[in-house]
Amino acid sequence: MQRQAVILLSGGLDSTTVAAIAQAEGFELYTLSVDYGQRHRCELEAAVRVAERLAVKRHETIHVNLARFGGSALTDRIEVPKGRSGDAMAGPIPVTYVPARNTVFLSLALALAEVVGAADLFLGVNAVDYSGYPDCRPEYIRAFETMANLATKASVEGRLRYRIHTPLIDMTKAQIIRRGVELGVDYALTCTCYDPGPRGRPCRRCDACQLRRKGFAEAGLPDPLMPDL
Amino acid sequence: MQRQAVILLSGGLDSTTVAAIAQAEGFELYTLSVDYGQRHRCELEAAVRVAERLAVKRHETIHVNLARFGGSALTDRIEVPKGRSGDAMAGPIPVTYVPARNTVFLSLALALAEVVGAADLFLGVNAVDYSGYPDCRPEYIRAFETMANLATKASVEGRLRYRIHTPLIDMTKAQIIRRGVELGVDYALTCTCYDPGPRGRPCRRCDACQLRRKGFAEAGLPDPLMPDL
Numbered sequence: 001m002q003r004q005a006v007i008l009l010s011g012g013l014d015s016t017t018v019a020a021i022a023q024a025e026g027f028e029l030y031t032l033s034v035d036y037g038q039r040h041r042c043e044l045e046a047a048v049r050v051a052e053r054l055a056v057k058r059h060e061t062i063h064v065n066l067a068r069f070g071g072s073a074l075t076d077r078i079e080v081p082k083g084r085s086g087d088a089m090a091g092p093i094p095v096t097y098v099p100a101r102n103t104v105f106l107s108l109a110l111a112l113a114e115v116v117g118a119a120d121l122f123l124g125v126n127a128v129d130y131s132g133y134p135d136c137r138p139e140y141i142r143a144f145e146t147m148a149n150l151a152t153k154a155s156v157e158g159r160l161r162y163r164i165h166t167p168l169i170d171m172t173k174a175q176i177i178r179r180g181v182e183l184g185v186d187y188a189l190t191c192t193c194y195d196p197g198p199r200g201r202p203c204r205r206c207d208a209c210q211l212r213r214k215g216f217a218e219a220g221l222p223d224p225l226m227p228d229l
Numbered sequence: 230m231q232r233q234a235v236i237l238l239s240g241g242l243d244s245t246t247v248a249a250i251a252q253a254e255g256f257e258l259y260t261l262s263v264d265y266g267q268r269h270r271c272e273l274e275a276a277v278r279v280a281e282r283l284a285v286k287r288h289e290t291i292h293v294n295l296a297r298f299g300g301s302a303l304t305d306r307i308e309v310p311k312g313r314s315g316d317a318m319a320g321p322i323p324v325t326y327v328p329a330r331n332t333v334f335l336s337l338a339l340a341l342a343e344v345v346g347a348a349d350l351f352l353g354v355n356a357v358d359y360s361g362y363p364d365c366r367p368e369y370i371r372a373f374e375t376m377a378n379l380a381t382k383a384s385v386e387g388r389l390r391y392r393i394h395t396p397l398i399d400m401t402k403a404q405i406i407r408r409g410v411e412l413g414v415d416y417a418l419t420c421t422c423y424d425p426g427p428r429g430r431p432c433r434r435c436d437a438c439q440l441r442r443k444g445f446a447e448a449g450l451p452d453p454l455m456p457d458l
Contacts, residue, residue: 064292107336134379
């Protein structure tokens with residue numbers, strides 16, 4: 001019997017690659033997107049396109065209005081930083097940090113995992129992103145896994161042993177892109193930008209656009225969303 | 230300076246007592262209710278009444294549609310069990326269990342706590358309820374606390390050290406009610422029933438109603454919601 005996995009699918013480059021990796025490993029995919037009031041809503045539409053392309057078993061978009069709490073440039077009226085150098089990006093935790101985001105996302109993934117009987121959860125955190133985000137670090141991921149195995153009926157009754165997979169955690173953006181291309185990922189479907197223009201057009205200047213651009217350049221591949229670069 | 234605390238306030242008897250305990254301990258209260266598609270929506274209205282009565286600093290109701298995932302009598306079309314004996318209630322994990330509920334709730338409380346600068350989170354789990362609910366056990370609570378302290382910008386930067394308080398965990402329903410009455414809690418404001426009738430009238434037969442009824446009886450006090458009993 002095919003094993004089930006829940007994939008947190010934002011519709012960005014990383015989570016799309018993660019979904020392709022999980023599929024290549026033989027899992028049946030349940031993809032979950034979280035609408036948390038983010039400004040870059042083109043992500044949610046991208047996630048639907050990616051889920052369709054991968055022919056997943058079930059795709060869910062769950063709404064949780066984290067924007068009510070405030071505290072992040074991704075949901076608040078705080079300005080998204082533009083044109084920052086790599087050094088600036090490696091500095092303190094950026095204002096684009098969303099309070100407890102991965103904890104909320106993984107909790108929702110855990111709820112879905114329990115309902116569908118999936119023991120495996122996939123999350124697209126990686127070394128480049130976790131420069132400043134505490135909830136992208138391996139020690140955080142392990143602590144969540146420990147908690148999850150104490151949290152649910154399915155794990156306590158011994159039917160499921162949860163495992164949080166972070167296949168990108170030690171990969172550079174270029175390695176992620178190369179792996180995705182090997183697996184046939186169509187990055188034209190994805191959306192990365194923190195502050196996109198009409199029809200999801202990337203701003204090209206936020207941290208996310210810059211990291212993506214640099215990744216494609218280092219991989220020696222053209223980005224279908226910014227083909228002129 | 231007064232310390233802030235986030236209280237998960239369902240509007241039920243337990244969480245209302247917890248809020249009163251936190252206030253008596255000197256905390257400034259931020260109360261959080263989660264609208265997760267529960268059938269017993271009178272809880273959410275009760276939480277607003279309780280928050281007003283306690284004059285909390287801020288009350289938030291956050292929406293997260295866990296009902297989409299299915300899997301629980303509290304959100305699904307599964308029938309709520311009625312008229313069960315105490316022995317039956319002490320049996321296997323009941324169908325009223327909501328997948329990963331406390332994990333989702335605590336994650337949202339953690340997000341709010343980080344935004345408002347609160348290090349203290351209060352949750353009304355107790356020994357009677359945790360008969361079958363894995364996410365009401367002390368080992369689960371400690372694992373969540375460990376994870377939380379690795380999860381957020383505020384904790385990683387050393388500004389906050391999260392603590393999850395579960396003041397009711399070893400108390401019987403009768404002890405909880407007596408403590409609440411000492412603190413001046415008006416239990417007429419609360420809502421306990423899993424399957425209430427019009428205007429939040431308790432069904433008197435679900436597990437929650439039966440535990441409440443037994444608690445008031447053992448405390449030797451009348452329940453303002455079921456005064457004839």
